Amino acid sequence: MSKRKNPSYNGNVNAAFCNFLIELSEYEKNVSRNIHKYNAYRKAATVLATHQKRIESGEEARKLNGIGDKISKKIDEFLHTGKLKKLENIHQDEEAQAVSLLTRVSGIGPVKAAELVRAGLKSIEHLRKYQDKLNHHQIIGLRHFEDFEKKIPRSEIKKVEEVIMKQITSIDAEFTITVCGSYRRGKENCGDIDVLVTHPLVKVVEEKKKPKDQILKKLIDKLNSSLITDTISMGDTKFMGVCRLTNKLPYRRLDIRLIPCVQYYCAVLYFTGSDVFNKNMRAHALEQGFTLNEYSLRPIGVTGVPGEPVPITSEEEIFEYINYPYKKPEERNL
Numbered sequence: 001m002s003k004r005k006n007p008s009y010n011g012n013v014n015a016a017f018c019n020f021l022i023e024l025s026e027y028e029k030n031v032s033r034n035i036h037k038y039n040a041y042r043k044a045a046t047v048l049a050t051h052q053k054r055i056e057s058g059e060e061a062r063k064l065n066g067i068g069d070k071i072s073k074k075i076d077e078f079l080h081t082g083k084l085k086k087l088e089n090i091h092q093d094e095e096a097q098a099v100s101l102l103t104r105v106s107g108i109g110p111v112k113a114a115e116l117v118r119a120g121l122k123s124i125e126h127l128r129k130y131q132d133k134l135n136h137h138q139i140i141g142l143r144h145f146e147d148f149e150k151k152i153p154r155s156e157i158k159k160v161e162e163v164i165m166k167q168i169t170s171i172d173a174e175f176t177i178t179v180c181g182s183y184r185r186g187k188e189n190c191g192d193i194d195v196l197v198t199h200p201l202v203k204v205v206e207e208k209k210k211p212k213d214q215i216l217k218k219l220i221d222k223l224n225s226s227l228i229t230d231t232i233s234m235g236d237t238k239f240m241g242v243c244r245l246t247n248k249l250p251y252r253r254l255d256i257r258l259i260p261c262v263q264y265y266c267a268v269l270y271f272t273g274s275d276v277f278n279k280n281m282r283a284h285a286l287e288q289g290f291t292l293n294e295y296s297l298r299p300i301g302v303t304g305v306p307g308e309p310v311p312i313t314s315e316e317e318i319f320e321y322i323n324y325p326y327k328k329p330e331e332r333n334l
């Protein structure tokens with residue numbers, strides 16, 4: 001998951017509320033580590049961002065699904081004073097600010113950030129001096145801190161896509177490659193590059209059985225000469241790393257996953273997102289008696305136990321099975 005998500009929707013008339021709600025949600029996730037509050041603020045921000053009418057009072061907001069007493073009070077406070085006490089306090093809190101800052105480094109989560117701040121490391125410059133406190137992922141995140149915060153224009157991802165297609169299909173024309181994430185949803189600017197790859201011969205690995213003939217490693221080796229600059233982590237099915245198209249462009253975060261062919265469309269759906277769209281679709285699947293995840297769609301039997309995965313040969317089929325109106329990737333930007 002790429003960091004720093006600020007869903008700014010085009011023409012969002014409630015953007016001012018969304019901004020403070022997102023900031024509060026980030027605070028809850030990174031500093032308080034209260035995932036429930038994080039989710040509550042995120043949900044409220046999403047609801048307000050998609051609400052067509054400008055909200056004029058906390059009471060009016062309270063009527064929307066996902067906005068309760070506390071958030072409606074904050075909306076009133078903001079409408080009356082133009083600011084929020086809670087946020088003012090957070091801005092004054094040096095430690096909280098330091099924790100938030102450090103979590104912006106790829107590989108540093110809230111727990112690690114708090115630990116570093118407790119040890120007195122409170123800035124990016126500090127971290128650069130004490131890299132022995134960091135693991136491999138965090139060192140790479142720090143090295144490319146400024147670049148990783150830059151959004152990637154879709155025209156650049158398109159070129160990365162072309163390079164990957166060309167290199168990988170030169171190994172074997174039967175590889176299928178899909179760049180997912182916000183790029184597939186048509187966004188003009190993206191946080192990172194999420195690539196899925198499959199091949200008819202890639203079957204589900206059974207537990208403890210040795211994996212896929214190092215297929216992913218062969219693909220990465222091929223891309224190492226032209227595109228990939230660092231490896232953050234490398235497993236049998238998931239590569240996390242860094243790429244750069246030319247030396248004039250920034251370094252970019254790149255993830256490549258090798259997916260068994262029978263799971264491909266569920267994976268493409270899942271990794272296209274958005275995360276809110278996925279949540280809604282999974283909830284709908286459950287109402288229809290199915291359980292949907294990044295691997296499969298399975299009917300839930302009368303005993304409540306999921307059955308065998310439904311065979312799936314396209315993304316559309318998943319929507320059909322659960323009677324969910326098909327949405328093109330560009331329509332999934334919830």
Ligand code: 8DG
Binds near residue numbers: 002005180181183275
């Ligand atoms: P961005 O990179 O431009 O910020 O947006 P994104 O492409 O939508 O987000 P992402 O963090 O790269 O995740 C890609 C998709 O993966 C996302 O749209 C939906 C799916 N996804 C979830 N939950 C999670 C999760 O917890 N971790 C990861 N890695 N992906 C998730 O729905």
Ligand code: CA
Binds near residue numbers: 001002
């Ligand atoms: Ca990602």
Ligand code: CA
Binds near residue numbers: 002182183190
């Ligand atoms: Ca992404």
